[in-house]
Amino acid sequence: MAHRIIGKPIGRVDGIEKVSGAACYSGDVSVPGLIWGKALRSPLPHARIARIDVTRARALPGVLAVLTAKDLPRILVGRRMFDMPLLARDRVRFIGEKVAVVAAADPDVAEEATTLIDVEYEDLPAVIDPEAAIAAGSPVVHDNPGAYDGAPAERPHPNVQSVLRFKLGDVEAGFREAARTFEHTFRTQLAHQGYLEPHAGVVTIDEDGRVQVWASNKMPFRLKELLSHALQLPQEKIRVNLTPIGGDFGGKGSLMDLPLAYHLVRVTGRPVKMVMRYAEELMAGNPRHPSVITLRTGVSRDGTIVARSVRALFNSGAYAAFKPAPSVSLGGASMGAGVYRIPNLLIEAFCVYTNNIPCGHARSPGEPQMVFAEESHMDMIAGELSLDPAEFRRRNLLRDGDHLANGHHLEHVRASDTLEAALKASDYSQPKPGPWIGRGMAMTHRHIGVGFTNAVVRLETDGRVTLRIALPDTGTGAHLVLRQVVAEVLGVAVDDVAIDLATTDDFATDSGVGGSRVTHTGGRAAYHAAEKLKAQIQAEAAKLGVPAEALAEIARAAAREGRTLEVSHFYDAKAHGAVTSFTAQVAEVAVDPQTGQVTVRRFTTTHDVGTVINPIGHQGQIEGGLIQGLGFALMEEIKTEEGRISTLSLGDVKLPTIQDIPPLTTVILEDPVGPGPFNAKAIGEGSISAVAPAIANAVADACGARIRDLPISAEKVYFALKQKEGRR
Amino acid sequence: MTFTQERVIPVERERLWDFLMEVPKVASCVPGVEAVEAVDESAYRGSLRVQVGPIRLSLQGTVAVEEQDRASWRARMRAEANDRRVGGGIRARMSLTLAPGEGGTRLRVETDLAVLGRIGEFGQAVIKKKADALLEEFAHNLGSKLHQGG
Amino acid sequence: MNCKIRLTVNGTARAVEIPTYRTLLDCLRYDLGLTGSKEGCGVGVCGACTVLLDGKMISSCIALAVSANGHEVTTVEGLAGDERLHPVQQAFIDAGGFQCGICTPGQVVSAKALLDAIPNPTDAEIREWMLGNLCRCTGYYKIIESIRAAAERSRA
């Protein structure tokens, strides 16, 4: 069906404040009397706090408050599992854990004061490696994790946070059927989400005694709940005000420093701002989990996968607090099954406590790790079977009626179309342009998120429309998408639909942003609200005997009777139709045999999507995720030495630059079967996960070096080549 | 980080041992050490000025002799020191052993060093190089001092 | 240890008393209330704090305000004319050259400086000039498109 506005390449008219510098992020919020909070962090990975002396810090001119754990209630916080103190009490568990916090009018004075706090530590044995952490007799990071609120019951070792399992069929029986079995182990690195806005927040208590919060947090209502618990205040005493968020990529859903800011407000009576330095983000943010993943696959004579077992160890660091899923694990583990029909499957994922930085969610949590392992494994098996990697995949791709690892039954499966389109667009079967050049492919799929969102649509007396929502703008263009949906339904222009950003006072709840959810939940809420308003408008028009297009006239007529034409809709999607979105990607790389340096010569990404609402924003999501995947594949890594982060700036941890991006071909297979408005699906997490394995497979194709641990640095390729050729 | 360093000091083992067991004397051979005073018979307080890369550190701390085993020519020491201004410090466990070496006594120092806070930001490789340079100078000073019959 | 400095910010003379250790970025954001320029990495790498000092782009997060005493500063707030966005700003909107927007003030200030220096840049010149402005959202493709479009627009 032809749309007027849906599918049209409308520019980012939602971002005029962003290009003009007027957009007010949480770090830009200013309220009269504002002061600054700065944290002192632990220099040791595991130690008992014997003594803290803050007298010299308190004495520094300009210092308004210094707080340690003994000044705070014994509250543990978290997003799902509540195991993290506001400030370390008795014991520190990672380098970078907060042990004290200072308030001063001048941020540099506050920072200076933190250096005047004397802390006496008694070292405790630290455990850094996740495999060592779950060995018998290893140091225990938490004495009794089972006692924490939200802690999963199953705990094979005190350092295990959670065990996540996916089962299909009978895996032992499956392996007995197999003609050959293959087992490979892979590792992925510690990596930051890379948002350029460090966590920032402003907290104040207004004249009515209510706590006002501005924070870089994408789930305002969940934040209000978590704050209510952390601050021991009823929810109605807290208001979260929405601000634009300077990059989320999964990382902006926690409390971070907000409870400390509140306690500083409480003791100083002044509004408090806390902004993390980027060095603090790198030592104490909530980065992507490093992983150790072993896959074992049984294959029949004709190259059909009959069984697979997967064991994933996620190094979760010192606290589970940053993981939001009820499983206290990473859903991406289910990608151990790849995009393949595997009758007998067992996936087990263990999140493990160590004395490292606590990890959290990052764009498609757990998937880039698991898809790297799984899709590299697929190519290695194809090689052993002397099958073309594409052909091996063809023989095992999911089809209609198949089940995912989580038991989800699938329809509209376009795995095969997506793969073939990628192969064609990338000239996969054409001769390679030269030596040391290789091509590699990888596939993945991503579900469409669920959740619940409120929307209020109001017809103004000037004939324009206001859409009231409480979804923060994380940059994806969701606000523009929602305006397009409302404009389409009501037959007005996008410019005639304005967003009125609500606060947590204005709705009962909302699941917020994340998990490839917003176009679906926000879009449907806006869509149904707009449909209701349209019906009202038509009724009013009939009453007045004017055409339904005479919006201003209709609104004014209602206004004269003291009525506003306003409707609301609460959309709650607990699940949706059995559709997912497939991705197939092909990398063409050149390897420099003298240095091992990998250059991506061209990259092809193919996506099976629903109705595209805004092609510019849709393509932007693909390109952004893809380059994050490229960084994860080739250069991004937070390095540690005995638990201490040794790369504490973006001069050392490198993110891809404008000179590091490859020529890109994008193929979109549009198939309007999604649960979103106008049958949209999701795109935000579709392009990141397959990049690393596509490149790893291309590197192996180019030079025979198989890199099993990310990132694929020139050095790893160089020494792999050297070993392979027995060079001395 | 753990590392082992060895130097031959051109004096006989007994003299070197007796000298090494007197912390203030030894300290006078460590470049940058200032104002060493005894806290008790086995522990001492002092300060060490050392430059690591661009930063001039003034480390205030203590050294404690944890074990003296003349029979096996082995001693263990523990040092802790902090620099307030820069915000960081070091924790070191050192094991010294003396063995006969060509032209003198072979001093073997095994160190388990933890570098805390901002000082660590330069990475272990740099710290290790600095430690090597320190021991080099220390051994040299030790040699000359003992020859003056210190 | 405070000091009085005079700056011309976006064409307006400003006098302010600040501690000597105040960075130019903090001075603009907190002493002068111009929060358009952002602090990202804080070490001069990411470019979110890019401003023009006497017409040349610099990292205001590692520049001391006192060192800018007597000089001219242009921030993102100074690009648009009254009622009209700068062509670079408009191009970033039309081509989708931003998403979250935190790096965008630095991007548009750098792009403006580029087009002032090279009105009709090649892609290679765009990539060299913009190397110091990191963006985590867009993957840069649409930033390059935006700058191309802005160049064409100002040619037209």
Added chain:
Amino acid sequence: MNAFEYAAPRTLDEALAVLREHGDEARVIAGGTALVTMMRQRLLNPGHLVSLREISGLDRIDAANGDLRIGALVTHRNVETSPLVQEWIPVLAETFRRVASVRVRHMATVGGALAHADPNQDPPVTLIALGACVEIRGAGGGRALPVAEFFRDYYESALQPGEVVTSVVVPRLPAASGAAYVKFLPRTADDYATVAVAATVSLEPDGERCRSARIALGSVGVTPIRARAAERLLAGQLFGAELLRAAGEAVEAAVDPLSDHRGSAAYKREMAAVMVGRALTQAWDAARVSARGTR
């Protein structure tokens, strides 16, 4: 940052006087890119900053009897874009062009880069290969030092307390010579080098045989180094794979890299040999072209 006094004297003598007065407590600031970053990280906490920015005459690039004199306050961007540098010593312009980003090159100064003594920087490598001299002023007067002897240890230079870098003098290449700067960037385009090499090659009148060569490396130890042993191998030789291999081996023996996030010591050592081969190849080609031009 901690509190400090800031002085911006108008003459070098005033600046030297302030430095003498405060000794260890004082630091010189020019572009400030490195200094302010370290102060923000609280690695440096000076009580006094002495700015050279208001001192006139330090920001010029002049011809000085056939050589180039580049003032301490000249920015990297100025060197990169100077027509005089581009015409006389193109490899120098190219080297400065490889530093970080245009924005940083607008701030960072030639004198600051030298005084900072970071072994991972680009300019010192090429300055050493070109046989440049650094000019220094102190209370006791002026002195000059080959850049090759200026760097003493990790972030430590030959500058004495109270001394200031005033300029660097760079000789032009003789006839029938070529030079190249090779920066190995296996991660991102804006990174510091994993290994950097600058090489100059001067040919005999036959336009083929090497008369003399200079090789300098960065990011291969606690200071940038000059690879004299490798240089000696090249004198009197004809270009060839075997010669490059020998030079590479001599370089591997000369470097003492630090393992870090840009590569292990072992990898940097082997890459030093590879990059020296590439730099010599480029320099030799350029020398041949220059030789043909002069004949």
